Amino acid sequence: MKDLFDKCEFGDFKLNSRIVRTGLWESQKELGKLSPEIFLRYERLAKNHVGLITTELISMYPHDRFSDYSHSIDSPAFIKEFKYVTDTTHQYNVPILAQLGFVNCNVNGKQNIEVNDLTIEDIRQIQSDYIVASKKISFAGFDGIQLAMGNSYFFSKVIDSKENKRNDEYGGNTLNRVRMILELIKVIKDTSNLHINCRINVQDDIVEIAKLLEKVGADSLQITKPSSPQYFRKDSSNRNILFDITDEIASEVDIPVILGGGLTDMASINDLINTTSIDFVSMQRPFVYNPTFLSEWVNGSEVESLCRTCNNCYWKKTSTCHIKIEKE
Template sequence: MKGIFDNTKFGNLDVSSRIIRNGLWESQNDSGKNLTQEVFDRYEKLAKNNVGVITTELISMYSHDRFSDYTHYINSPLFIKDFKEVTDIAHEHNTPILAQIGFVNCNINGKQMMEVNDLTIEDIRTIQADYVVAAKKIMFAGFDGIELCIGNNFYLSRVMDPFENTRSDDYGGSTYNRVRMVLEIIKLIKNTTDLHIHCKVNLYQDEDDSLEICKILAENGADSLQITRFLSPQYFRKGQSNQDMLVGFADKVAKNVSIPVVLGGGRSDMDKINELINTTDIDFISMQRPFVKDPTFLTKWKAEGHGKSECKTCNNCYWKKESVCLIE
């Protein structure tokens, strides 16, 4: 029987619980994008309170991206220095930590707001080279792995989307071709670092195609997958909640791949999580908002044997782009 606080493996990483802390916004940088003491304190609370794996708040690949005012930036002059302190804090408490990286708007090679179908081969190679440089910085900063944001509305999720990608070259058409750009990024990162590669990937409208995407990623270098959703209502079928669809799909993925599968978000009750991981092949659950409310709640769960997050799911932290609970 599986339990939330099992000592287990997350790919090549040793973890002490099945809960993955998923980051989102950063509102506690100073004006120069340096990390403040509040940020370091937050990571310390996470690391010493029974989280299995920490994923950082979003790190933007490019400046002037859609959310770059609320994120870290990979090319910040102090990125390696500041985040080496963060990873040292996590490792002091034997907690693996991943750097979450992605971008929404494609503004490269002097071109603005590039659409998927308008990318030239030179543009694709530029993006791939930028990911390799980012991965090396992440490795130098001491991270255990990298989370590639290729789900939700991030740009690379649109490259893989069968409804958006209508290219006729090697980067469009078949499922494999639509995933090819990401596969080449994974291969390049694997060839230049020893980072665990965690891919956050969508359940699209076409479930069979979505499953095939996950299988291709698992067979070509991804070390773990997190299942999330495309942020558009038309991608969901009547009569099923988003959560029910995600559970069913994540379970199907877990049955078809040999790497860890994480169910993304929406659960905050210890008893229900234990029931879910014991009635499906899903082994890991990610959370974001409960940790904004209280970074220490897992320690209370472990001590008491049950519990429910005090997060009210008001979503103010999401809409206000804050990394602290606004109710507090």
Template structure:
């Protein structure tokens, strides 16, 4: 039987468990972008907890992007040095760490939120160059991999989606053409860095005319063919899927299984599961081998320690979604206790 605390292989990596911590917002950074002691402390607690793999909060590619003020950036002078301290800290616990990279809108001088069909070939080359430069910084900083954000309706998500991409050139039309911008990025990253390339994908769309699970399977096969090393499959956001336990046991898990059946690279199933028992049920009743979690680590970065001791743990997170809607990396229900100076001095 599989267990979430199994020592296991993930591509070229040896993991301490089947749990992948995935990130979203970063609210504890300095205004200049620099990493803070709180960020280092949080990542060390997560790495020490027994997690298998860490995927960072979003690194926004562009400083004027819609999400840039809620995320970390690679665009400051000390980034590589500070990030190297972070990756070194995580590696002390034999945990690999991937940097998540993406952006939401493409802004060109006075043009804001440029539509997919209005993106020129010159714009495409700039986006690709900026991705590759960021990847090289991640490599220098000691990250083990990069996660390219192709889910949750980031810019590249829309670019590869037939609902949004109506281009008539070689970057539009069939699935391969819509993926071309990403495939060319992956090719250069693989040629010039040591990074493992992970791609985050929506399982399917809830909008009519968007991607179906069959489309996602085709995308997954092409990504593997062109060099992607692993995939993370996330869920669409819709009120009809608020019953997360049943949802994960059925729709998302079965979607992941369809993808797993068609690729030979690791596939991570997106989070939302609340208990150790539920996770092990998914692991043993489906072909899923890896499960990602985000909000439970916001509520308590070290919760896996208690789970390993107790053997039947549940997350503290109550799915209030304040961390998501207010775009913070901190919990509103379980704020961190302030440091007691007298105690810290003994």
């Protein structure tokens, strides 16, 4: 019988639990640099039973929608500061991925380019920028990259048939819409030892997309919800529909698949991993409330996160819990 605190394999990694910490924003920088609070947060995560850590967003481009609330791959101190972070997590035998993405496409001197207006030169520039970024991520000691292809990030629009109306080799059928990312993954895999995780939205051709990503070399997937209300509903047994779709994907591919949130108590997580093909569950907001709560689960003092899922840490774009601050 599986347990969320099993020592388990995740591709080439050995994890201390089945819980993946997913990042979002980073509001505690000091003039663009990592603050002592940030270093402490990652240490607390690593030594308190988390299996795998994904960083807060690292923005590919300046003047992006979220760049004021995220780290920058172009920061002069990026490699030096994050090498300290990765060394810290590795001290506790916890692998760490760098979450990399952008929303506003600002390349080749152009601003806010839409998917359908990208030239081949623009596509090559984006791919080249990611390859350079992957080198920096490798030098900083990261174990891998999470490609932000879900939620409202630009790559989510590239692979979405409702957004991508191109009539060249980068639009149309599923293969063409995913081609830009497939080409990128292949180069990164050919030139580095980085684990590549793809965070992707549920959509109509999600299983086909998952298989294409696996075939070209993606090492794991994280399934999340798009903004469409279709995927926020529950099925006939009152289960979150994301669970069923993630279960289907996990049964169709041979790489680890992470459920992108939705569970915050031990019993539900253990039930899920023992009744589906899903072996890993990600969390974000519970770690904002309390980065050490998994240790409390282990010792039995708590069995459910005390996070109220109020979403203020999202809407206010901070990496701190406002409810907890008010209590203190």
